[in-house]
Amino acid sequence: MEVELGKIQAARSSGREMPRMGNVRAMEPRDIPAVSSMFTRIFRKREQEASAELQNYVETIFFGSPLYAPEHGSIVYDDGTGGIGSAILAIPMEFTVNGRRTVAKLLCAFMSEGKAGAVGAACLARAMRATRQDMCFSDNSSPVSADHWVAGGGVVLPIQSLDWRRSFRPFRAWGLTVGRQVRLLRSPMLSEPLALADRLLRRRRPRTKPDPVAGCTTHAIDPAAFVDLAEPMLQRFSVRPVWSRSEFDWLVTVARLNTPLGELLCREVRDESGRVIGAYLYFGKAGERATVLNVVCEAGREFAVTAQMFHALDAEGYALAVGSSQPFLMNAISRQRWLSFHHRGYFCMVTRHADLKDAAQRNDIYVGGLASESWSRLLTDF
Structure with missing residues (x-):
């Protein structure tokens, strides 16, 4: 100097x-x-x-x-x-x-x-060091970036660094996944043979199809209604999005700009008494992929809500569903057949607040896709 x-x-x-x-x-x-x-x-x-x-x-x-x-x-x-x-x-x-x-x-x-x-x-x-930040996070960091986050006083959350993938029509799902690198596999000429192979597989192995949950039903709702259902179900987390009406409406508006992922849709799950026990928000590209942004549910209803979600997405005709992992859903989601986990990128966070860092390390935190990059066109377009 x-x-x-x-x-x-x-x-x-x-x-x-x-x-x-x-x-x-x-x-x-x-x-x-x-x-x-x-x-x-x-x-x-x-x-x-x-x-x-x-x-x-x-x-x-x-x-x-x-x-x-x-x-x-x-x-x-x-x-x-x-x-x-x-x-x-x-x-x-x-x-x-x-x-x-x-x-x-x-x-x-x-x-x-x-x-x-x-x-x-x-x-x-x-x-961006922890001593200067109230809360700063990324859900898609590289290994080198993750090391810098930790060196700056941050933490890496391993479960939130994973994506899950559930195949409903495995051959078509394979074609969609590999087709991102091999353009030939995106050819319409291959769609019918892959669809035929899936029909044969699903006939011979019925367990390929997710089972419905006894007494549960799924109903379409407007995405704008998701925040009202989510708010009481997220109270169990010490750290969670606020989602004021103005912010939530803006997020939905900009998420809808990502047309390559399909239409932004929302479903609620009801139990045998007709009470809403969960909801999920997702992009749906007809006949191809459902990209699940957020899943919420009442405490203790994780198994019913996720199982019914997978059953409904299969019934809608998607080849596969993908979404980001959340610790409170891991046990329920992991029970699914034809499901795998994929490392998307490191979920990293820095904060100068000890209670926030402690809550994150104890998994007492809910983020989800709408409060991450999952909806951004910068990941899929341009």
């Missing part, structure tokens, strides 16, 4: 132009073109300017939340010459932590380019 100060003082005394020093600051709308183009180069490996559609989407999700404020949003490293060398994209999410409300940051992308970017990345990482 003293050497650098000496150089600066010498430059001032000689009248030479001072080099500009970089700084960490809140991302502003004027940064959208540079940040979007950086995203395109780093995550899509395309050396071109970001499309207008991507820039509009970045503005919508990183500046459009009703919770947005500069201190709760994305940050960038400004190199002092107008360039952006690195950035952390973040969305504010409101949580309740042992009765107190806090605005958390969901980190969606950490990017850097060049020498200035390397310096900036280190500065941004320091800004």
Whole structure:
């Protein structure tokens, strides 16, 4: 530091132009073109300017939340010459932590380019250290990023780092999964042979199909009604989303922009007395995949709600269902046949509050897909 100060003082005394020093600051709308183009180069490996559609989407999700404020949003490293060398994209999410409300940051992308970017990345990482954050989390971190989170005082939640996958029509599910890398397998010419193989398998092995739960029924409801059902069922968790009406409506609106995942749908599960015991929110792409964002239920009804959910999704004709793991559902979901777990990315969290960190480590926390990146087009599009 003293050497650098000496150089600066010498430059001032000689009248030479001072080099500009970089700084960490809140991302502003004027940064959208540079940040979007950086995203395109780093995550899509395309050396071109970001499309207008991507820039509009970045503005919508990183500046459009009703919770947005500069201190709760994305940050960038400004190199002092107008360039952006690195950035952390973040969305504010409101949580309740042992009765107190806090605005958390969901980190969606950490990017850097060049020498200035390397310096900036280190500065941004320091800004994200636990001692400076009320609550900051990511559900899709790489191993290297996870190590940085832990070094900064954070924790990794292993169960929330997993996705589950339940195949209803295994051959079609295989074609959809592998077809992401092998385009030939997405050909319509293969759809019928795979469907025929599934019909034969399901006829010979009826247990491929999830059993219904005696006395339980499933009913379609509007996604807007999910928050009213979820609120009392989430009271058992010390840490959980607040989902004010304005924030929830905004999340549903932006989630619906992710049309490659299908239609945003919601179902409630009722018991033999007609009482609602659970609900789930999901994207449904007809004949292909159900992407389950959130499952909620009354305490002790995990087995009935998840089993009925799988039965209903199978009856709707999906080839497979996928979703993020939650500790309170693991025992119930693991009883399913044709189910596997897949490591999606590390779920990491930093906080300066000891009670929040303790609750997370004890799995006394509910996050779920709507309070994560699962709905974002940045994972599936552009």
